[in-house]
Amino acid sequence: MATVRQSRKSFLFTLTAAIVAVMGVGRFLSPRIGRKKALLTVSAAEVPHEGALVYREARVALFRDGGEEIYALSLICTHLGCTVTVTTAGIVCPCHGSVYDRRGGLLKGPATRSLLRYRVERQGENLVVFA
Numbered sequence: 001m002a003t004v005r006q007s008r009k010s011f012l013f014t015l016t017a018a019i020v021a022v023m024g025v026g027r028f029l030s031p032r033i034g035r036k037k038a039l040l041t042v043s044a045a046e047v048p049h050e051g052a053l054v055y056r057e058a059r060v061a062l063f064r065d066g067g068e069e070i071y072a073l074s075l076i077c078t079h080l081g082c083t084v085t086v087t088t089a090g091i092v093c094p095c096h097g098s099v100y101d102r103r104g105g106l107l108k109g110p111a112t113r114s115l116l117r118y119r120v121e122r123q124g125e126n127l128v129v130f131a
């Protein structure tokens with residue numbers, strides 16, 4: 001009888017410890033799940049119809065897609081992480097010469113992937129760029 005009692009006690013202790021552990025880990029993980037990190041907020045009117053609105057410090061550029069669609073690209077080169085430069089000819093990495101088109105598509109390596117595109121959400125007259 002003592003073994004059954006001890007076994008039940010041990011089981012309840014283990015169960016309680018497991019629940020506390022899951023709650024503790026969940027507390028640290030849950031705020032990160034689905035959390036949106038806003039990189040910057042800009043007025044939609046500031047994005048030019050030609051060229052780009054470049055935030056070099058945030059390493060983000062906003063472009064218009066002909067009409068009213070606005071998209072944001074990361075200015076972090078996908079090769080080794082240098083900050084790329086937006087030019088009239090495209091987007092060029094000064095470090096090793098990778099070239100991307102205006103939509104972030106890779107034209108020339110050594111990079112092997114296109115630039116990352118950020119989600120842009122319109123909030124009234126403003127645009128919020130999320131990582």
Ligand code: FES
Pocket residue numbers: 077078079080081082093094095096097098109110111
């Ligand atoms: S870091 Fe851009 S091409 Fe190497």
